[in-house]
Amino acid sequence: MNNKRLVNILFLFPTVFAFLMIIVVPFFFGLYYSMTDWNGVSPNINFVGFQHYAKLFSMPDFVHSFVITIGFTAINVVLVNIVSFALSLIVTSNLKLRNFYRAGFFVPYLIGGIVLGYIWQFLFNNIFVSMGKSMSITILEASFLSRPESVIWAMSVVNTWQYSGYLMLIYVASIQSIPASLMEAAQVDGARYVTRVFHILIPMMANAFTISLFLTLTTSFKQFDMNFTLTNGGPATRFMGSPVKASQLLAMNIFDTATANKMAEAQAKAVILFVALVVVALIQVAVNKRKEVEM
Amino acid sequence: MKKVLSLLLMVMLVTAVFAGGQQGDKGAAEGGDVTVTMFQLKVEIKDALDAYAAKYSEMTPGVTVEVETLGGGADFGGAMKAKAQAGDMPDIFVIEGMGGYNVWKDYIANLDDQPWLKDTDLAFMVDGQAFGFPVAIEGYGLAYNADILKKAGIDPASLTTRSAYEKAFQTLEAKKAELGIDAPVAMAASVAGGMWWVAGQHNLAAYWGGGLGFNDTSVIEAALQGKMDEPRFREYAKYVQLLFKYADQNILLNGSYDDQVGSFAQGKTAFLHQGNWVDPNMKQLGVTFKMGYAPHAFTEKPQTGLYLFAPSWYCVNSQSPRAEQAKAFLNAMATTADGQAYIVNEAGMIPAFKSVELKPTGQLSQALMAANAKGGNYGVFFGMLPDGAGQNVFGPIYDLFAQNQDDLEQFIADMKAAIAGLPNM
Structure with missing residues (x-):
């Protein structure tokens, strides 16, 4: 018994140690620094309490980032899941070459967000624009990335392209775990395909939806790399009377604050992001869990 | 439970030995050869600067200058902070203006007594005291x-x-x-x-x-x-x-x-x-x-x-035991023929020092140098923001x-x- 415990502890030690040192300890340090005026270097650290938090919600750029991050997340949760669920239905049907399609849809996920941002930036700024010019399609003549009202949608398209292949795999696995007999029985009873999908498939794979919604929610909320390379926060727009960056999501707002040597303020923003993320994710999981069916 | 404790202790001891060992090495190095470290952000001059540092190390017995370059849009300030936190602060580093000075002022040495100071208008000055060595003149119209x-x-x-x-x-x-x-x-x-x-x-x-x-x-x-x-x-x-x-x-x-x-x-x-x-x-x-x-x-x-300015300045780490050697390196860059040849011919920069007579090859750089000689130019002050x-x-x-x-x-x-x-x- 004692021996077994020792083995357990030994095996757990590396991960627990890493988790403590890389996640838990810095988290509490971060909480502390968010209540100071530290600039990242100076040895003089003064405690200022909740001063940073108090002014955050009167700063137009931060409020704007918060709002568009919620918008971006909402768009993505819908778009990514619809697309990936549709893809999973396609690649589990009796399609020729379906393994090829599975691999193909998954490939974008393997490209890193940085590279992918640059690729799509080139597509949006050069390819689409010159296509629009040569074919006189007015809507394409100015880049989608240079229009404040369309830039979030352009980012969502890229995000969908990147993540739907990954979520497709989760859905495929879930579809395959449903006993074929259920679908066959329904078919024999005369249920049409759409009916079978909505009344058997979707309720049976509710746990896959829980995971997928959670993943899209958190990844969109924390989106940084693609945001950084695709739009760099641009173009500018007006919000609460001040010029702000139209596509600067929360994570990038934090980054820009930190690179301006306002470490403590950036840390306070990061804490807000953390709290918002936890609240939203908990609500989502709680709601989804209620819909799950036990086999 | 005792076994676990002893094991943990062992791990800690081993770690301590390793850490101690490393520090010991560093101390030994200081006794003989001194290594001056420099951390800079101009990627375009990396090769030229590396070559000059190697040449300087060769000609100066007992001193080796090592240059580390981080640039191309990378987060230089962040990397510096990481180095400072790790106790690995470079002996010579770069600031780009008042913002950088305010962050790093605890580490920035006063350079009032340096020979190159009277040969330039573009040293980084705060309240009449010099704190930065101008890397070059840049400018535009x-x-x-x-x-x-x-x-x-x-x-x-x-x-x-x-x-x-x-x-x-x-x-x-x-x-x-x-x-x-x-x-x-x-x-x-x-x-x-x-x-x-x-x-x-x-x-x-x-x-x-x-x-x-x-x-x-x-x-x-x-x-x-x-x-x-x-x-x-x-x-x-x-x-x-x-x-x-x-x-x-x-x-x-x-x-x-x-x-x-x-x-x-x-x-x-x-x-x-x-x-x-x-x-x-x-x-x-x-x-x-x-x-x-x-x-x-x-x-x-x-x-x-035209608008002329020094885009960045080299600062000497005042808390480093190698500050004097670092100052000597910067001084050689400004005052020796080799140093000036590096600035102008190898790195292709416009020197901020009036006594330098070499000319850069780029057309726009030449236009700026001519404007600098003619006078009547304007200062660039966004670094004060x-x-x-x-x-x-x-x-x-x-x-x-x-x-x-x-x-x-x-x-x-x-x-x-x-x-x-x-x-x-």
């Missing part, structure tokens, strides 16, 4: 393609007022097809293209310092108190509007540095709003036409000066003005509000 202007019948020497520019731009616009250009000006102002610094830093510098004495900081001092000189700013804003109106709109609203410089290099635009750092790009792109600099003349009162002012505050304002170019009043109002907010940044 509005670069022009002399061949295109000649064909259009425009004399670049006449471009000294805003209305002269307006006339020239109109001529170019009318002869676009004939000259084979897309637009008169290659200007970039987009947040998306990462070009906020062209507009919100370099162009805005005309408002801070244009037409004033080289060390006259009165306009920016007032701005740091939250006050804007509205008549002066209005003149300047009209000049910005002019540049935006006659700029290639795609580059202006969305272009990157490469788009902007490339368009000028290919002769698709007649003017380029960039500094002499584009010389290597011009060489790379095989540019053969003649170039020069016209002033950013934003008033009706003629302005003829709080960190993030250009990128996070002014950048979006210029981007928005580029999108709505007719709304001059809104631009002025936005900038007024932004300047009023500067004291609280």
Whole structure:
């Protein structure tokens, strides 16, 4: 018994140690620094309490980032899941070459967000624009990335392209775990395909939806790399009377604050992001869990 | 449980031995050869600087200089902070202005007694004391393609007022097809293209310092108190509007540095709003036409000066035991023939030291050097602004003005509000 415990502890030690040192300890340090005026270097650290938090919600750029991050997340949760669920239905049907399609849809996920941002930036700024010019399609003549009202949608398209292949795999696995007999029985009873999908498939794979919604929610909320390379926060727009960056999501707002040597303020923003993320994710999981069916 | 404890203790002991061992090594090194570490951010001079550091190490017994370069848009400040936290602070590092000075002032050594100081106007000074070694002179005006202007019948020497520019731009616009250009000006102002610094830093510098004495900081001092000189700013804003109106709109609203410089290099635009750092790009792109600099003349009162500044400074780590060796290295760079040859010939920079007689090869750098010799230039003071002012505050304002170019009043109002907010940044 004692021996077994020792083995357990030994095996757990590396991960627990890493988790403590890389996640838990810095988290509490971060909480502390968010209540100071530290600039990242100076040895003089003064405690200022909740001063940073108090002014955050009167700063137009931060409020704007918060709002568009919620918008971006909402768009993505819908778009990514619809697309990936549709893809999973396609690649589990009796399609020729379906393994090829599975691999193909998954490939974008393997490209890193940085590279992918640059690729799509080139597509949006050069390819689409010159296509629009040569074919006189007015809507394409100015880049989608240079229009404040369309830039979030352009980012969502890229995000969908990147993540739907990954979520497709989760859905495929879930579809395959449903006993074929259920679908066959329904078919024999005369249920049409759409009916079978909505009344058997979707309720049976509710746990896959829980995971997928959670993943899209958190990844969109924390989106940084693609945001950084695709739009760099641009173009500018007006919000609460001040010029702000139209596509600067929360994570990038934090980054820009930190690179301006306002470490403590950036840390306070990061804490807000953390709290918002936890609240939203908990609500989502709680709601989804209620819909799950036990086999 | 005892076993676990003893095991943990063992792990800790082993770690301590390793850590101790490392420190021991360092101490030993200090006894014999001294290694001066330098951390800098100019990627374009990396090879030249590495070679010079190697040469210096060879010629100076007992001292080895090691250069580490991080740049190309990487987060230099962040990397420095990581180094400082790790107790691995370099002996020589770079600051880019007052913002950097305020962050690092506990580490920055006073350089008042250095021999090179009296040979330069561009040392980093705070309250009359020197703290930074100027890396080079950089500068800008509005670069022009002399061949295109000649064909259009425009004399670049006449471009000294805003209305002269307006006339020239109109001529170019009318002869676009004939000259084979897309637009008169290659200007970039987009947040998306990462070009906020062209507009919100370099162009805005005309408002801070244009037409004033080289060390006259009165306009920016007032701005740091939250006050804007509205008549002066209005003149300047009209000049910005002019540049935006006659700029290639795609580059202006969305272009990157490469788009902007490339368009000028290919002769698709007649003017380029960039500094002499584009010389290597011009060489790379095989540019053969003649170039020069016209002033950013934003008033009706003629302005003829260019904007000259030191983009960054080397600072010596005052807490390092190797500070003296680090100072000696910088001094050699400024005062020895080898050091000067490195600055001018190898790194292709304009030296900030008056006694240097070598000349850089780039056309724009030569134009700047000529302007520097002639005098009557303007200082560049955006380094005095709080960190993030250009990128996070002014950048979006210029981007928005580029999108709505007719709304001059809104631009002025936005900038007024932004300047009023500067004291609280």
